[in-house]
Structures are given as structure tokens and as C-alpha cells.
Amino acid sequence: MVIVTDDTADNKQTMDNLLKYIRSLTSFSETSWELLQPALTKKTFKKKELLLEQGQVCNSLFYIDNGYCKSYYDIDGVQKNTGFFFENEIATNINSFGSGQKSGFNIVACEPLIAIVFDKDKLFQATKQTHEIETLGRNCIRLFATKQEEFSTLFKLYSAQERLEYLEAKYPEMLQRVSLSQLASFLGVARETLSRIRKRRTLA
Amino acid sequence: MVIVTDDTADNKQTMDNLLKYIRSLTSFSETSWELLQPALTKKTFKKKELLLEQGQVCNSLFYIDNGYCKSYYDIDGVQKNTGFFFENEIATNINSFGSGQKSGFNIVACEPLIAIVFDKDKLFQATKQTHEIETLGRNCIRLFATKQEEFSTLFKLYSAQERLEYLEAKYPEMLQRVSLSQLASFLGVARETLSRIRKRRTLA
DNA sequence: TTTATCCTGTGATAATAGTCACATAATTAA
């Protein structure tokens, strides 16, 4: 028995994953998919490799096929994490991408990463061809907005411990894959504090 | 000299404001503007009147022409503010509007409010007619996402005092128009704490 | 394997923020 595992087959799988993701968001014809192709490039990143660097303009959307990445600000040499992006999510700086302003944060691969990069200019070309691509874009941004709103609300409504419990309930994968110190930064608490909160919870 | 101040003139002014706002976001032809009309209704709200109620599905976008409103969660009878929306902003629950899920929060007029309501179904009809309306929608959501991201980042990067200073620098209008106790909730601190932070700052 | 690096846990202490109580000021309604 021969199992095909060459690059071509891998690429096909990755592209299939993306199409499946897209179709989970909106109806998407074969024609739209063909029109979208010129905007797409498969790309791999090594662990710790930057997808986006602070000070640069973000001209890409990154569909995460495998691995995960995070966004972070560098504040006086300390990394403050603001988001984690796993499989079947889009990572980007939506503000920089949309407005052309410089990005205030970095995006870095936390594991070896397989992504499909959407080129902004080519995507906008494709967008003009069909409503489906435009609708896709709108839905992607809406999901992004919803998530941001969700996390910003977390801080207004809940204590650090409640925020942790929320993530445990709603994003268990994040807890599994992200280290305590990385998560602490995202939750806006010191790692020591998160360690103690976790201990309190396992005792109680 | 006769100054025309009847309803018709008022409506025209409000509509003109909206068109100006739209054209600040994207190019928008007279044709698109005409196509959009069926989706629009001018509406006024009294102070404390609800634009959106928790548990209802949000089927509207509210362009704020005059006055301001806020979004808040009711947690055990206590109002926790999550957003303020002033003139030339769009207030809505983007998640509920986009997904059809019930809203988890309320939106209420904090002053007598003049708004233009976008009806969802009619807006979607209009969206199919021209790319410009779809692009407008995408830009509105992007602005919304950017703002949510900005505020959620605030909590991860800054202390309560730094968050206040950020608002003072970037959204001075909010400080002017929103009372201390309302703002405290938005900043995720007790009103007493915000009062003391403010005192510390005026002394220093 | 061995070293180096990173991650986690924990004590001690300081800083920050929350809660309760109450006085006063400001605003709104009668």
C-alpha cells in the first residue's frame, strides 16, 4: 500500500480545510473559490518566527491550518499577550489591515505553523468580482469583532478567577495548549497570581 | 428672516449627517444612497429608553445623530457598562445582529436621542444591489472590531489609572459627558476607586 | 547525558482595589 504524503497532497488538504472553513461562514460557489485562488499562498512558519512585526503595516490575513500563534505587545521588553489563534481561525491585525496604519503589536508562531496567507491587494481585486467574497470578508470581521467584544467584556464583568473559569468552560483548548505564564499575560494578571488562583481552584 | 425648523428640515439634516458619515468611511454614490433609503428610519428615544433589550435579537443598527447611549449588562441588578456610543457612531450588538442569537446586554439612551435605525432585512436586500453598501458594512464592522480590540487591549496592558489616562488623552469627550460612576463601571473599577485615582492625579 | 533554558510554585511584603458606611453636593421631579 502506498500512502501519498508529498507536498501536493499536503497542499490540497490545507486548501480543502480552508474551503471547508469558508463554507462554514457563508455560501461559496466553485467560481468564487477559483476567483479567490490568486490571493492565496500557503506558507509555513518556524516556532518563534514572526507573522507580523510591530511597526509594519499588516497586508495579510493568516488562515491557521496547523499549529497556533499569538499576538503580543512588547512593553519595555516584556511580552504582553493579547490573543491566541488556533486551527481554523484567522490571525491578523484587523485595524492595520483595514486602515493601512502601522501595527502596534507582533504576531508570532508558538508552534511550527502551517498557514494560508491572504494577500490584501489581490483579495480586494477578487472581492470586486463577486458578492460572496465580500460577504465572506464581512463575516470574518464580524467573528473577529465578536471575539474582541467577548474578551473586553470579560474584564469589565469578571474577576481574574472568573475570567479563568470562563476560559476553562468556553475555550478548554486554550488552557491545554497555552502555558500558564503565557495565559496569565492574556488574562491581565501576574503569572504568580494565576498559579495561586489555579491552586485555590483545585483545592476547593 | 424666517428660520425653518420643522420636522422635514430636521430629518433632512439628520439624513445629511448620516450620508456625510458614510462617505467618511467609503465612496458612496447617489444611487447607493437611494438604494439604502428603504432600510432607514429616523427614530427618537427618551432618556432611559431602551434601544435593545437583553434576551431580544438585535435586528437593527443605530446611527447616533444626537445624544448618546450605552451598552450594559445587568448582573444581579447591577448595571455593568461595556460601551458608550456618541454622535457619528453606530450602536448595535454586532454578534446578535450578525448571528441572530439573543443579545446578552441592553442598550439604553443616556440622553434624549436622535438616531437612524437600519433595518436588518431591508439592509440585506439593499446590500445585494451594490458593492458599495456591502463595503460600507464591512468598514462599519471593522471600526467596531478595532474599537473592541482597543478596549480589550487596555485591560491587558494597563492599570486602572493608566486606562483612565488613556481615555483622557484619546476620548476626552467621554470623560466630559459620562459621569464618574458610569465611567468606573466601564473601566472595570469601583466608583470609589476611580474617585481616588482622579484625586491622586489632580494632586500630582 | 549534561548543560542550559524555561516554566511553575511559594513565601514575604508592598501596592492596589473592593466594600461598607456616611456626609455632602448636585441634579431632577413634584
Place this chain on the structure above:
DNA sequence: TTAATTATGTGACTATTATCACAGGATAAA
């Protein structure tokens, strides 16, 4: 105008979190 309501300031005290220091464990690289 007066009364009622709402908003703010502040003291006292408690709770939570940050910071520093250091030890031990896990992981990765040589």
C-alpha cells in the same frame, strides 16, 4: 421652592494582586 433622588468624596478596613526572591521541575539543545 422644596423634596427626592442621584452622584461624589472620603475614612476605615478587608481582600486581592503585584513584585521580589528563590527553589525545584520540565523541556530543549549541545
